Amino acid sequence: MKATTASPRAGHRHTNGHEHDFEPVHGLPEVLPAGERILWQGAPDWRALAVRAFHVRKLAVYFGLLLVLQVAVVLNNGGGLGAAAVSLAWPAGLALLAIGALCLLAYLSATTTAYTITNKRVVMRVGIVLTLAFNLPYARVAAAGLNQGTHGVGDIALTLGDGDRIAWLNLWPHARPWQLAKPQPTLRCVPEAAAVAQLLSRSWAEATGRSLVGTAGDKVDRNASSSADGLLVQTALSPR
Secondary structure, three states, X not given: OEEEEOOOOOOOOOOOOOHHHHXXXXXXXXXXXXXXXXXXXXXXXXXXXXXXXXXXXXXXXXXXXXXXXXXXXXXXXXXXXXXXXXXXHHHHHHHHXXXXXXXXXXXXXXXXXXXXXXXXEEEEEEOOOOOEEEEEEHHHEXXXXXXXXXXXOEEEEEEEOOOOOOOHHHHOOOEOOOOOOXXXXXXXXXXXXXXXXXXXXXXXXXXXXXXXXXXXXXXXXXXXXXXXXXXXXXXXXXXX
16 A cells, blocks of 8 residues: 655646646556556545535534524623624634634635546545545555435445555545545545446456446345444445
C-alpha cells in the first residue's frame, strides 16, 4: 500500500493558483503507465459530506435544543420575550459560527479531493493543507461495500488485505466511520454511488480474475447483517 505526498511539478494545468494545477494527470501523482486507463473520476458531494462526516445536522439540532432551553430559562425567571430574544444573541451567533466552520471544512475537503478508478487500482487524492495520494491496487483490496444514502449519494468502503493498513487519521474523513482498529479507505458521499460501485466491481473482477459474491450495486438484502452505520457486512467485492 502506498501513500505519496503530492508536490508541485510541471504538468497539466486544471485551474488557476492551486497546487493541483501541476498534477501530471488530474487526481493522480504520476502519469499512468502503459496499459492503464482511467475509468471514472469523482469527488464527494460537499453537502452530503457536511451531514454524514461533519455531522452539521446533529450539531444544528444540538444548538437548537440549547437555544430552546435558554428561552425557557429566561421565561421561567420572569423575563419577557424581548429579554429572551436578547439572551439568544450570543449562543445563536456561536451556533452559526460553528455550523458555518464545519460546512466550510466539508466544502474544502470535497473540492480538494479526487477519487480515481482505473482498470488496475483506486487512487484517492485527499488533503486540504497537505495533499496525500493513496494508491490502492486491486490486488491489495480484499473486499468492498456500498452504504447507499439518499438521492443516489453513498459511501464505498474498501477493506484492505491482511498486513495492509492506513492510519485512520490520515484517511479521515475519507474513512468508514468507527472502523479504527482496521481503517477502511472510503469513497465518501459519491453521487450515483450504485453505478460507481458496479463499475468498481467489474473492474476489480477483470483485474484479479476472481469471481464475486455479488456487486456493490446489487439490490440490498434487507435481511443481510449490517454495521451500525448501515454498510453491508456481506462485502460486495469479496472473492468466492
